[in-house]
Amino acid sequence: MSRTLQLAEQLISRPSVTPDDAGCQQILGERLARLGFRLESIESSPADFRVTNLWAVRPGAAEPQATRTVAFAGHTDVVPTGPLEQWSSHPFTPTHRGGKLYGRGACDMKTSLAAFVVAIEDFLAATPDPRLTLALLLTSDEEGPALDGTVVVCNTLAARGERIDYCIVGEPTAVERCGDMIKNGRRGTMSGKLTVKGVQGHIAYPHLAKNPVHAFAPALAELVAINAAGGWDAASNAYFQPTSWQISNIHAGTGASNVIPGAAVIDFNFRFSTESTPESLQARVQAVLDAHGLDYTLAWTIGGLPFLTTPGELVGAVQGAIRDETGIETELSTSGGTSDARFIAKICKQVVELGPVNASIHKIDEHIAVAEIEQLKNIYKRTLDRLETLLGV
Numbered sequence: 001m002s003r004t005l006q007l008a009e010q011l012i013s014r015p016s017v018t019p020d021d022a023g024c025q026q027i028l029g030e031r032l033a034r035l036g037f038r039l040e041s042i043e044s045s046p047a048d049f050r051v052t053n054l055w056a057v058r059p060g061a062a063e064p065q066a067t068r069t070v071a072f073a074g075h076t077d078v079v080p081t082g083p084l085e086q087w088s089s090h091p092f093t094p095t096h097r098g099g100k101l102y103g104r105g106a107c108d109m110k111t112s113l114a115a116f117v118v119a120i121e122d123f124l125a126a127t128p129d130p131r132l133t134l135a136l137l138l139t140s141d142e143e144g145p146a147l148d149g150t151v152v153v154c155n156t157l158a159a160r161g162e163r164i165d166y167c168i169v170g171e172p173t174a175v176e177r178c179g180d181m182i183k184n185g186r187r188g189t190m191s192g193k194l195t196v197k198g199v200q201g202h203i204a205y206p207h208l209a210k211n212p213v214h215a216f217a218p219a220l221a222e223l224v225a226i227n228a229a230g231g232w233d234a235a236s237n238a239y240f241q242p243t244s245w246q247i248s249n250i251h252a253g254t255g256a257s258n259v260i261p262g263a264a265v266i267d268f269n270f271r272f273s274t275e276s277t278p279e280s281l282q283a284r285v286q287a288v289l290d291a292h293g294l295d296y297t298l299a300w301t302i303g304g305l306p307f308l309t310t311p312g313e314l315v316g317a318v319q320g321a322i323r324d325e326t327g328i329e330t331e332l333s334t335s336g337g338t339s340d341a342r343f344i345a346k347i348c349k350q351v352v353e354l355g356p357v358n359a360s361i362h363k364i365d366e367h368i369a370v371a372e373i374e375q376l377k378n379i380y381k382r383t384l385d386r387l388e389t390l391l392g393v
């Protein structure tokens with residue numbers, strides 16, 4: 001059995017439902033300590049919500065100014081299993097069927113973690129004294145609120161002036177085959193809660209009331225039209241879909257059929273590209289509401305800022321590694337939801353996400369093709385080789 005598969009199974013056997021790490025970081029940390037990594041736990045979580053974070057670093061042989069730090073980043077927590085009786089085998093008993101490995105976390109993302117560590121082992125076996133500084137950032141709070149995990153580690157590193165030059169996040173990004181897609185950015189997310197005020201009254205006496213739904217309707221049409229025209233962004237961007245504004249909930253009314261409601265509450269969300277900022281989007285929405293003379297309140301919540309890693313050293317190294325290992329020309333994408341990469345991008349200019357096929361993540365019977373486990377490890381190892389070569393000899 002390959003060492004990557006063995007380690008992946010060891011991790012899957014730990015029932016690390018978020019935010020419980022269940023000893024996964026200790027297993028990985030011990031392997032890294034043997035390779036000369038310095039381990040540090042960086043924690044800030046409240047006593048009733050125990051989050052475990054590990055920051056492990058192995059300084060490179062180059063001078064501090066000349067070395068580059070490459071970090072692998074990921075999470076040891078998994079989402080809950082769902083009904084156990086619906087699983088074909090126990091989610092925390094790694095099981096092989098038809099060339100696939102089944103278990104919670106098989107794709108998201110314990111196999112990536114195993115592949116990170118074995119790739120580092122293989123890299124150091126071939127290059128015992130690399131100029132690269134190697135690092136691993138792990139959290140057990142990615143699938144939960146993500147308030148005490150990667151963001152805390154990144155803030156701590158920023159406060160100490162520590163630098164990450166390249167970061168590979170092991171989130172499952174492939175569509176059909178390992179290596180066919182990587183994420184070189186993610187959209188930002190921002191939610192708004194709009195309350196349009198009216199005057200409640202009897203349906204039969206509309207002149208004595210003010211209907212907030214009717215008042216909002218023309219503004220709604222205008223906001224939807226901006227969406228349809230791709231008009232939120234300053235310019236189009238080759239890497240992002242146009243910014244999108246979507247209503248998630250809309251509510252007004254007392255339940256009675258003869259009452260004009262006194263207020264309408266509209267929840268909406270932006271998924272936005274690097275061509276927009278929270279400020280630009282907020283100003284635009286408010287301008288539309290003001291133009292229609294609405295009486296309203298509006299509360300905003302920024303869930304994450306967008307980031308983009310344009311093709312350069314890291315994207316090039318990853319593309320080359322995937323090509324060498326699989327023959328695939330990988331596709332760059334910024335689609336999908338947010339990930340912890342949004343926090344890392346604040347302290348690292350080059351971040352990409354590269355991991356297994358994501359078709360079964362969070363589902364019953366989560367699985368990964370066994371053949372792709374070794375491929376993933378080799379892609380990570382080849383990426384390290386290429387980044388080391390960039391530093392010269």
Ligand SMILES: [Zn+2]
Pocket residue numbers: 075108109142171172
């Ligand atoms: Zn994940």
